[in-house]
Amino acid sequence: xxxxxxxxxxxxxxxWLMAPRATLSQMPDHAxxxxxxxxxxxxxxxxxxxxxxxxxxVDREQFAALRAAxxxxxxxxxxxxAGFNPALGDIPGMGVHYVHSARSRDGVQRNAPDHLLFxxxxxxxxxxxxxxxxxxxxxTEIPIPFESELAKWHxxxxxxxxxxxxxxxxxxxxxxxxxxxxxxxxxxxxxTAGIAPPSSCWMADEAxxxxxxxxxxxxxxxxxxxxxxxxQ
Numbered sequence: 001x002x003x004x005x006x007x008x009x010x011x012x013x014x015x016w017l018m019a020p021r022a023t024l025s026q027m028p029d030h031a032x033x034x035x036x037x038x039x040x041x042x043x044x045x046x047x048x049x050x051x052x053x054x055x056x057x058v059d060r061e062q063f064a065a066l067r068a069a070x071x072x073x074x075x076x077x078x079x080x081x082a083g084f085n086p087a088l089g090d091i092p093g094m095g096v097h098y099v100h101s102a103r104s105r106d107g108v109q110r111n112a113p114d115h116l117l118f119x120x121x122x123x124x125x126x127x128x129x130x131x132x133x134x135x136x137x138x139x140t141e142i143p144i145p146f147e148s149e150l151a152k153w154h155x156x157x158x159x160x161x162x163x164x165x166x167x168x169x170x171x172x173x174x175x176x177x178x179x180x181x182x183x184x185x186x187x188x189x190x191x192t193a194g195i196a197p198p199s200s201c202w203m204a205d206e207a208x209x210x211x212x213x214x215x216x217x218x219x220x221x222x223x224x225x226x227x228x229x230x231x232q
Contacts, residue, residue, distance in 0.1 A: 039178030041204045042150065048200035049175035059146045062110060063180070066130060067173060069111040074127045079116050086118075092220045093184030094170070095119035095128060108132050110145045117170065121191045128188070129172040135160045140167055146181070154183045177203055177212070186212060189219040 046054030052063060073079045076086070076098070084098035091097070098116040103109065113130035120126070136142060144151045146169075156166040170183060177186035177200060187197035202208045 039182040039184065040150075041209065042179035042200075044199065044201035044204070047150070047179045050173060050180075052180045055150075055180065056147050059148050059151075062146060063171065065111050066113065066171060070113065070116065070127065070130055073116060076118055076125050079118070079127075084116050090119075092217055093186055093188055095188055096125075097131065099133075104133055104135075108134060108142055108145055113171070115168075119188050119192060122194070128174045129170055129185070131168055131170045133166060133168045135164050135166050137163065138165050142167070144169060148181070150179050151181045175200070177216075186216040189216045193219045195219070 042048065043054050046052070050063070052060060055063070073082055073084070079098045082100075083102065084100045086096050087099045088097055095117045096119070098118060100114055103112055104114045114133040115131035116127060117129035117131060118125045119128045121128075132145065134140075134142065138155065138157075140153065144153065151169060153167040153169055156168060157164075159166040168183075170181060170185075172180050172182065172185055174185075174191075175187055175197070176182050177197070178184070190197040198212050202212060
């Protein structure tokens with residue numbers, strides 16, 4: 001198995017290096033939905049994986065408190081029992097959002113996330129992150145529960161009525177391609193496929209990052225891609 005994974009990693013790396021720009025231009029675009037989902041490059045040594053040592057101390061303490069608050073919700077069954085239900089299916093780079101409808105209507109509570117994020121890794125669904133979400137006017141004044149400038153609301157106007165938008169902030173409990181608050185974590189499809197993700201240091205070069213994102217989405221089974229019919 002390890003040898004197979006290593007061979008696959010080599011093949012994907014070669015595909016990444018040789019990917020033509022025309023192919024890269026066809027990757028799914030999430031940047032036009034409010035703030036960019038892709039996120040900016042971050043320090044690969046301090047912000048590529050937990051414990052996120054590049055964050056201010058207050059944010060790392062908040063991450064620890066948040067992680068502790070969801071420690072009993074590590075499985076889909078536990079999440080359902082606590083009032084979280086799956087919505088929208090497996091979204092590439094996000095996983096499956098388990099949504100707590102009541103929490104989504106009561107504002108932002110630091111240690112009571114509105115969504116839990118699950119991804120299949122090694123054949124079972126694992127809790128990989130959480131999200132805060134609420135509906136408000138685009139220029140919301142609701143404060144973000146973290147101090148870092150990397151923590152920014154990203155928007156989903158398609159999930160709100162006219163004049164308002166769904167604001168969301170992801171928090172990742174596992175390594176992330178673009179840091180602890182990335183709207184999209186491009187490592188998720190690699191992990192689901194059983195392939196070691198690339199180095200997050202490569203995300204600093206935009207051309208390399210484009211290729212990494214292209215390979216990431218190429219790993220997603222067609223049935224899980226939004227807007228496409230399931231294969232027959």
